[in-house]
Amino acid sequence: MLTINTTRFKDTFACLTRDGATEAGGLNRPALSLNHLAARQTFREMIDAGGFELLEDGAGNLSARWTCNQSGAQTLMLGSHLDSVPEGGRFDGTLGVAAAFEVLHVLRESKLDLCMNLEVMDFTDEEGTWISLWGSRALTGQLSAREFANPRGNPAEFQAQLARAGLTQEGSLSASRENDPFAGYLELHIEQGTRLEKAQAQIGVVTGVVGIHMFLVTFHGTANHAGTTPMDERRDAAQGAAAFCQAVRKRTMASFADCVATVGRMDFTPGAFNIIPERVTVFMELRSDDDKRAGELEGALREEAAQAAREHSLDLDFDHLETVESRAMDLDLCRTIEAAADGLNLSYRRLLSLAGHDAQNMALLCPAGLLFVPSIGGYSHSAREYTRWEDCVAGANTLLNTAHAFALNMPKVLQV
Amino acid sequence: MLTINTTRFKDTFACLTRDGATEAGGLNRPALSLNHLAARQTFREMIDAGGFELLEDGAGNLSARWTCNQSGAQTLMLGSHLDSVPEGGRFDGTLGVAAAFEVLHVLRESKLDLCMNLEVMDFTDEEGTWISLWGSRALTGQLSAREFANPRGNPAEFQAQLARAGLTQEGSLSASRENDPFAGYLELHIEQGTRLEKAQAQIGVVTGVVGIHMFLVTFHGTANHAGTTPMDERRDAAQGAAAFCQAVRKRTMASFADCVATVGRMDFTPGAFNIIPERVTVFMELRSDDDKRAGELEGALREEAAQAAREHSLDLDFDHLETVESRAMDLDLCRTIEAAADGLNLSYRRLLSLAGHDAQNMALLCPAGLLFVPSIGGYSHSAREYTRWEDCVAGANTLLNTAHAFALNMPKVLQV
Numbered sequence: 001m002l003t004i005n006t007t008r009f010k011d012t013f014a015c016l017t018r019d020g021a022t023e024a025g026g027l028n029r030p031a032l033s034l035n036h037l038a039a040r041q042t043f044r045e046m047i048d049a050g051g052f053e054l055l056e057d058g059a060g061n062l063s064a065r066w067t068c069n070q071s072g073a074q075t076l077m078l079g080s081h082l083d084s085v086p087e088g089g090r091f092d093g094t095l096g097v098a099a100a101f102e103v104l105h106v107l108r109e110s111k112l113d114l115c116m117n118l119e120v121m122d123f124t125d126e127e128g129t130w131i132s133l134w135g136s137r138a139l140t141g142q143l144s145a146r147e148f149a150n151p152r153g154n155p156a157e158f159q160a161q162l163a164r165a166g167l168t169q170e171g172s173l174s175a176s177r178e179n180d181p182f183a184g185y186l187e188l189h190i191e192q193g194t195r196l197e198k199a200q201a202q203i204g205v206v207t208g209v210v211g212i213h214m215f216l217v218t219f220h221g222t223a224n225h226a227g228t229t230p231m232d233e234r235r236d237a238a239q240g241a242a243a244f245c246q247a248v249r250k251r252t253m254a255s256f257a258d259c260v261a262t263v264g265r266m267d268f269t270p271g272a273f274n275i276i277p278e279r280v281t282v283f284m285e286l287r288s289d290d291d292k293r294a295g296e297l298e299g300a301l302r303e304e305a306a307q308a309a310r311e312h313s314l315d316l317d318f319d320h321l322e323t324v325e326s327r328a329m330d331l332d333l334c335r336t337i338e339a340a341a342d343g344l345n346l347s348y349r350r351l352l353s354l355a356g357h358d359a360q361n362m363a364l365l366c367p368a369g370l371l372f373v374p375s376i377g378g379y380s381h382s383a384r385e386y387t388r389w390e391d392c393v394a395g396a397n398t399l400l401n402t403a404h405a406f407a408l409n410m411p412k413v414l415q416v
Numbered sequence: 417m418l419t420i421n422t423t424r425f426k427d428t429f430a431c432l433t434r435d436g437a438t439e440a441g442g443l444n445r446p447a448l449s450l451n452h453l454a455a456r457q458t459f460r461e462m463i464d465a466g467g468f469e470l471l472e473d474g475a476g477n478l479s480a481r482w483t484c485n486q487s488g489a490q491t492l493m494l495g496s497h498l499d500s501v502p503e504g505g506r507f508d509g510t511l512g513v514a515a516a517f518e519v520l521h522v523l524r525e526s527k528l529d530l531c532m533n534l535e536v537m538d539f540t541d542e543e544g545t546w547i548s549l550w551g552s553r554a555l556t557g558q559l560s561a562r563e564f565a566n567p568r569g570n571p572a573e574f575q576a577q578l579a580r581a582g583l584t585q586e587g588s589l590s591a592s593r594e595n596d597p598f599a600g601y602l603e604l605h606i607e608q609g610t611r612l613e614k615a616q617a618q619i620g621v622v623t624g625v626v627g628i629h630m631f632l633v634t635f636h637g638t639a640n641h642a643g644t645t646p647m648d649e650r651r652d653a654a655q656g657a658a659a660f661c662q663a664v665r666k667r668t669m670a671s672f673a674d675c676v677a678t679v680g681r682m683d684f685t686p687g688a689f690n691i692i693p694e695r696v697t698v699f700m701e702l703r704s705d706d707d708k709r710a711g712e713l714e715g716a717l718r719e720e721a722a723q724a725a726r727e728h729s730l731d732l733d734f735d736h737l738e739t740v741e742s743r744a745m746d747l748d749l750c751r752t753i754e755a756a757a758d759g760l761n762l763s764y765r766r767l768l769s770l771a772g773h774d775a776q777n778m779a780l781l782c783p784a785g786l787l788f789v790p791s792i793g794g795y796s797h798s799a800r801e802y803t804r805w806e807d808c809v810a811g812a813n814t815l816l817n818t819a820h821a822f823a824l825n826m827p828k829v830l831q832v
Binding site for chain 1: 795
């Protein structure tokens with residue numbers, strides 16, 4: 001088995017987690033923030049110093065490329081992202097870029113006769129500060145002007161930060177590499193949950209990424225005086241929303257253990273101490289890797305919402321706002337990851353990714369593989385996020401040997 | 417019994433509900449808005465046209481005064497307010513000003529030998545667009561700079577609207593008339609509830625105004641990934657807040673039928689589809705005329721909040737934000753109102769006011785009486801607010817004869 005240079009890997013990770021480091025021990029690098037731009041500049045300098053080819057596309061995706069001697073060779077891409085959520089952790093995304101960059105070094109140094117180009121990618125805005133999975137959606141031809149007209153943050157601030165970063169809408173919309181010869185995509189990421197830690201497994205082999213279904217559920221009652229309106233005569237939208245919020249948790253846990261559902265926010269109108277709320281909008285999402293199960297859970301939660309509305313004499317709107325489709329990872333690549341882990345004497349288990357990743361977009365273009373390392377305590381999107389260094393090394397070695405095996409197994413016809 | 421001039425009363429009410437009239441049939445006159453300033457100007461012109469003395473104080477309180485021939489006579493004040501909540505109804509406040517102004521006309525015309533000055537008051541911002549019960553608190557010496565530093569609305573907008581109205585903080589803080597010789601205060605208002613309608617009573621004799629206790633109840637959990645965090649490991653602040661919201665209603669209705677409690681708003685942090693809420697703040701108020709019962713209900717709801725926090729492994733802050741104290745109306749004045757209603761063959765019942773009124777502040781300076789007329793359907797703070805015209809007339813006649821009887825019953829020593 002090949003092994004990484006742990007000293008260099010440690011240096012690389014230290015360099016890539018320097019910009020935007022917080023006192024709490026995390027990273028504050030929302031996409032296009034000054035901290036994020038600094039981290040990208042650091043990565044550019046590392047690519048140059050490493051003697052790799054530097055590529056940047058119109059969506060801001062930044063990559064290091066090593067080209068083999070074979071003309072017409074396909075490309076194996078490895079990658080993740082350098083951006084973070086506000087006040088996020090050090091491992092989410094950046095560990096994957098650092099590991100992929102180390103793999104690139106080792107494979108070049110090993111002087112193997114690989115008939116494959118290698119590329120290590122930092123995707124723009126994986127966290128969706130402005131556009132969810134922006135970089136990988138641009139690269140796979142899935143962006144339109146609609147996403148630019150409706151950024152997640154303030155539109156004026158978005159335009160200002162785009163300009164500061166030297167990016168444009170046109171650049172992102174023309175960044176598709178759908179016609180490039182990609183042989184495969186591999187990504188190392190932290191689990192962001194506790195399943196590996198609980199199973200005492202060192203490597204998670206991701207078989208698929210869950211679909212995400214977002215809903216706006218609005219209860220309509222009657223605004224009235226909070227003093228003079230008898231409690232048994234109220235049409236209080238807060239009560240319907242609160243009953244539904246609890247039902248989302250209870251029903252999902254009782255009957256849909258393979259799914260998760262979350263109420264992340266409620267908006268109250270008019271929203272004053274002394275007025276019975278006329279309208280409460282519940283922001284609810286559910287996740288499942290099985291679209292049929294997601295549909296069944298949606299049906300069950302529609303029943304719960306209708307019952308909460310009936311109980312409190314409210315009207316109801318139940319709107320399906322947006323869906324991010326579930327996506328299977330490549331089964332052969334799963335087996336290749338498992339074989340690499342076996343060769344390294346690492347324990348592993350298959351699991352679903354309950355979070356979105358750039359791998360789910362790359363899977364539209366080529367076979368994609370995603371492997372996880374344990375998140376201690378499951379903390380995520382927080383400075384408390386933590387992965388043991390030996391697990392980081394184990395993950396990087398698994399990534400390395402998976403990439404190596406994948407390259408060796410490429411059909412000969414492509415190696416001409 | 418004396419009777420009002422219904423034609424003139426109808427004209428007065430029509431004039432005073434003209435400014436800020438909405439298409440829906442309500443009034444849109446938040447304090448200091450252009451619509452509100454227009455209504456105040458209309459009232460000024462009516463006072464001039466009626467030949468009454470016009471008074472304005474530093475808090476913007478606007479009144480019509482008729483002085484009797486006796487030097488050293490005390491003043492009976494009658495009043496209510498011309499401001500409304502945004503998109504409010506036509507009767508809340510304005511009916512009371514119109515009725516009081518009609519009473520002033522009739523008592524002057526009746527050429528009775530009253531040894532009492534009469535004053536009809538439009539109090540500023542009863543609805544608390546900027547400062548709750550602003551005008552009557554200023555007049556009774558209960559305002560401080562604190563209220564001006566913390567207006568309910570946007571502070572910059574408050575300063576701009578103050579300046580436009582020609583008002584200042586200093587003016588309000590020096591508007592106290594605590595040393596004026598007030599004999600009493602009388603106010604007619606709509607009930608804003610359904611008790612009179614249900615009891616088929618024409619007049620409500622208010623024995624007291626409930627206290628209002630406002631709380632901010634904050635549940636603290638852990639922000640975490642809405643996909644990767646198993647549902648049984650979450651510290652989800654939304655779940656604690658939702659459980660508490662439902663408990664507020666259930667516990668109050670089950671064990672505190674003499675109180676009301678309302679959750680008017682919840683604020684979610686960080687407040688996104690895909691993040692488990694770290695913190696939810698519940699805006700809760702409770703009302704009771706009995707401070708002991710209010711304290712018992714507060715204790716019960718503290719238990720409910722603690723239980724909701726325990727169930728969902730959350731931390732809890734339960735902060736008592738503000739109290740508006742309960743206030744008894746004058747019992748002799750209650751009897752005088754009842755005698756007037758009896759004389760007019762009107763049905764009546766005693767009740768508590770579950771809303772705040774300027775009368776509760778005036779009760780600090782002198783005996784105060786408050787009478788209600790029915791609100792059909794109980795609609796309040798809405799264009800749907802409605803009181804039958806015959807009930808408005810019955811209320812005005814009761815106000816007239818109560819004022820008359822009160823003036824006649826003044827101790828002779830004051831009539832010298």
